[in-house]
Amino acid sequence: MSNAALITREPVINKQHKITANRLIVHAASVSQAVEALDGLADVWPATHPVFISLYKLVPTPDLLNWIAPANAMVEIPVQSIAHPLTLSLIPQLQAAGISLNLTWYQHDTVLPANVPWRFVIIDAKRQTLPADPPGLALAWGLSDVPDFRNAIIQGYDGASGWFFLRGVTGNGKLAPSHAQIVRLMNLVRRNAEVKEIETVLKQDVALSYKLLRYINSAGFGLMCEIQSFRHAVTILGYEKLNKWLSVLLVSASRDPAAPALMQTAIARGRFMEKIGATFFDKGELDNLFITGAFSMLHLLLGASLQAALEEMHLPGPIADALLTGDGVYAPFLKLARALESFDDKSLASLASDLHVSSEQINRAHLEALAFADSLQFG
Template sequence: MATHSGNGDPVVHLREFFLARQPILDNTQGLIAYELLFRSAAAGPANVTDDLLATASVMANAAEMGMENVVGSSLAFVNVDVTVLMSDFVSFLPHDKVILEILESVKVTPEVIARIEQLAAAGFRFALDDVIAASEDVLRLLPVVEIIKVDIRDMAQDDLELLSARFKLAGKKLLAEKVETIEEFENCVRLGFDYFQGYYFARPVVLVGRKLSPSQLAIMQLMELLRSDADGSAIERAIKQDASMGLNLLRMVNSPGAGLTHRVDSLSQAVMVLGRRQLQRWLQILLYAEPNKSGRSVSPLLMLATTRGKLLELMADQIHPGNRGYAERAFTVGIMSLMDALFGQTMQAIIDQIGVADEVSQALLARRGPYGEMLKLAEYIERIEVARPLLVPTLRRLGLSIEQLNAMQLAAFEWSNSVASGA
């Protein structure tokens, strides 16, 4: 049930909506922003009014939630309609962290233009959402927006070329949304798009003969030593043989996400302080960080994998409190769920190389068992626009509430952001 804020506007309780963040990448495939989606948990067909009510509610509580905890160092794209745009809710958002995304349903009036100009003067930036044509309303908003989001799904190539050329000529940044394949990404890069939204980067592109980088190979060999219960000196020697791996490991274990109370300055200390299970965890994370050490933006695979890993760990701890082994296996499922995309190999080939428990294998290959249910829930929330009807039934099977899921997600986002700061 909704309550009301001081100015009479309805505010939705946390338990009544789902929160999702969808990554936005630049043309080097580095992470630069997230679109934040707030969707009503009400049963039945998607209700735009309820979704925007949820958005307004989150704006009203943005200070409490902490935008930086949700998106880290990235920007946040937030949907706004006329009601939200004209309301005081917008002022709760940090203008330096947010791009206000004007929905296609907004009817452009002199009052709307004046409000956008007022907010722009206060430091807010604007994007146009779901543009599929240069309509009259789009053209009227063109002078006051910075980014045009083009929905490329089902758009003919000729139309996409004409539309992108027109907006580029107007000096606008272009964001391609619903990009689902590497071919679509490459096509949009060729057309001059600047930003990309969609899960093409998380889809495995299996390349025959592809080899792991030397550092990835070193990490895999070290993980094998840990699995075979090699002695500590052998593990330390293996780390020291790859200088970059040692440096990256030290940097990551000293990040806020590691939760250590004092700084670790040597590899032997890292091995001793972390313990073998925790070292295995940080090596899994390091696999995602290694390909990204060129200095560009944060790897979206690193962010997605660490978020999934932490979210599944928190779910497992909620379902079976105090069972560390159960939670550790859940974390492994989340982290490993994107290794096919990372390595360009089938998941079966990866499992053959990295020995895992049967229940972990079942979750990764077939989304079966309790870990499989948790992984499905994480994937559904990422794809909330198409998978929303599946969320509540999956939560019920796991014995979790919407409120618990939202709290766990916020904790997972914050943890993933802190890990990325050390990667």
């Protein structure tokens, strides 16, 4: 794999537990290399939410002005480089270009340049308490789990950045009746049951029918006509595609207040696997890759063990192998999707190299997946 920039991410979560921004961490050897990578992604840029751009360990310099930033982009300025002459030169130029600025790793004694309207301020909550009067909307970073997040909001934070919502979620280990109903539908679709039989199950829960049609008609799917009914969906999509969309329905079935962020992450994983796997598998298998990624978080979303949930669904062997044992042909793609949710670009580069995929392919599939997950509007 070429030594080009790689992009990992973490989400920004608001008080309602929803992802309201995507924080992209660009791992590059220089700002110029970061700009080159970002410029090549304009056509797949996720436009639904604000996008924070972190240059990670690089000092932000005026080279960044060579990037034609999308309207929803915000550039992060770390306090460690805020007094650097090149960064001091860059800040007013970014302001003049209409690009919003975020301040990262703010501390009580940080000395700030005058007349800079910071939109968000990221604070390492592990190392210090919330300052009395932060210069922008305060986001906690470094939280351990969901209870940590609740405490941060009580303390006065406006939200948080990070993957804390993957930890501290508990359940009773069993599928709820609403989840079991969707699993029943999936099993009917997988064995090509009569449309009338499937419609009978759907009619027992009108809300499920509505959500299924809403997702199928979402912008991310790209249909040329609006699907009006389940029978219409079978005609246009066929059973295999419907199985994929029922998996989206299952992932989005949780009513837990903390679920929206989990749902969006699960779908982003699935879409990334589907995109990056397109050169490795026949078209018929790509939906299975999507389902593998989406179901990798079922235990968190449904409050049931992964083993119990999968036993009810009778999924194809490669999906079950990847999810339960980390083996099989889909497993390397799931590992790659998970590696995007980290600051560890070396591990990501190693996994990509094993699969012989380029950083450009990784970054493009990554942003396409984010845009797709955002388009479904969970919660």
